[in-house]
Amino acid sequence: MSKIYIIHENSEWTVHLTRRLEELGLPYEEWHLDEGLVDLTEAPPEGVFYSRMSASSHTRGHRFAPEFTDSVLAWLEQHGRTVFNGSRALRLEVSKVNQYTALTKAGIRTPKTIAAAGAENIIKAAEKIGTASFITKHNRAGKGLGVQLFHSIEGLKQYVYGPDFDEPVDGITLIQEYIKAPEPYITRCEFVGGKFVYAVKVDTSEGFELCPADACQIGDLFCPVGEEVEEKPKFQIIDGFDEPIIEKYEAFLKENNITVAGIEFIRSEEGDIYTYDINTNTNYNSDAEKAAGKYGMLELAKFLGAQVKTLETV
Structure with missing residues (x-):
């Protein structure tokens, strides 16, 4: 058998x-x-x-x-x-550079991103990206590794040349434009067998703790928490989610021989969708699933x- x-x-x-x-x-x-x-x-x-x-x-x-x-x-x-x-x-x-190049090839919009190796090149990348606020992240990531939000080049220098710099395991740091959302949340779409299962609304008002199985707290030194909000579930499955982006995601997964994945996007203040992460080792939040009666692992x-x-x- x-x-x-x-x-x-x-x-x-x-x-x-x-x-x-x-x-x-x-x-x-x-x-x-x-x-x-x-x-x-x-x-x-x-x-x-x-x-x-x-x-x-x-x-x-x-x-x-x-x-x-x-x-x-x-x-x-x-x-x-x-x-x-x-x-x-x-x-x-294991490579967000590979993710972004594949997504772009498929016609899926991603945030402007520059890959850099070496401290001086990280600073140069931030200067070149041309946005007032930007994010650093590891190329080989997972669990929100290396994710920091900066509002100035000077703040980035203090981090990169300071004792708290988080060196990526593959030596590649990404500098990425910061996409400001009208509301503090991102959306994670789950797929099994290459087909859409459900979408999760993930509250980001307390930072970038986005992994449903193993939350990754980002300190508030570079990423302000913002105003207090009424206590609510961090992960909520969206009832009746039906966005055109789903069709693009399913075509992308098929093209790249990916069967199971969680794909995350953020919607800008202008209403544009930016896809920034593909999790082929996806996990699911038990509380959100119980509330919605939908179970990814099942x-x-x-x-x-x-x-x-x-x-x-x-």
């Missing part, structure tokens, strides 16, 4: 999926690829393979997990195995189960 193989490096994020697989009685096996071996002279087992490798693995002591996963995915794909979120998805997961487990059944039929 074929299995579902889950490739990952963080059991805390994966247990929500394995619980759903167990509920549905589906056979599975976890491949925790923080280390291991791959024998290129042997064929991989039959089954359905789903990668949840994360760009932020290095923050959990798994520095080379993405690189090793890339080798395993190449081996699986060489042998024609059914792989979801394979090597192309991983390439986008949909994912059903999808993987259907793929196993199809494989066995073939």
Whole structure:
């Protein structure tokens, strides 16, 4: 009998999926690829393979997990195995530069962004971007790594040349124009099987804590909190969300062989949508899902189960 193989490096994020697989009685096996071996002279087992490798693995002591996963995915794909979120998805997961170039190619608008390596070039990039306010972020990110909001070049210099500078794991810092929204929130669209499942409204009034599974607090030194707001859920699934951008996102995922993803966008004061992040290792907020009666991991487990059944039929 074929299995579902889950490739990952963080059991805390994966247990929500394995619980759903167990509920549905589906056979599975976890491949925790923080280390291991791959024998290129042997064929991989039959089954359905789903990668949840994360760009932020290095923050959990798994520095080379993405690189090793890339080798395993190449081996699986060489042998024609059914792989979801394979090597192309991983390439986008670990590089926002790759994300933005792919999104732009697909006709999806992104914030103006400059990639820089080296302290002096980070400053030059900020001077070149030409906006009063701008954001820094890591090229290989996840969990909001390196995200800081600045309102001056001088503030950036103090950060870059100071003791608190957060060096990106790949040495690449992005300088990005700051998109001011009329209301303090962003929208995250979730996809399973390449198809839209639901959209989540994420409150950003207290900073850029945008990951539904592992919030990433950004200190208020560079990012003002703003006025007090009435207490409300940080994550809310939007009822009846139907935006034209969804069609573009689904076409983009298909073009780039991405099966499961969370895509985030912000709407400017002028009403323009800017897409700024693709999470191929997407997570879901349990409170928001319970309130809406929609469950991403359940949909994912059903999808993987259907793929196993199809494989066995073939």
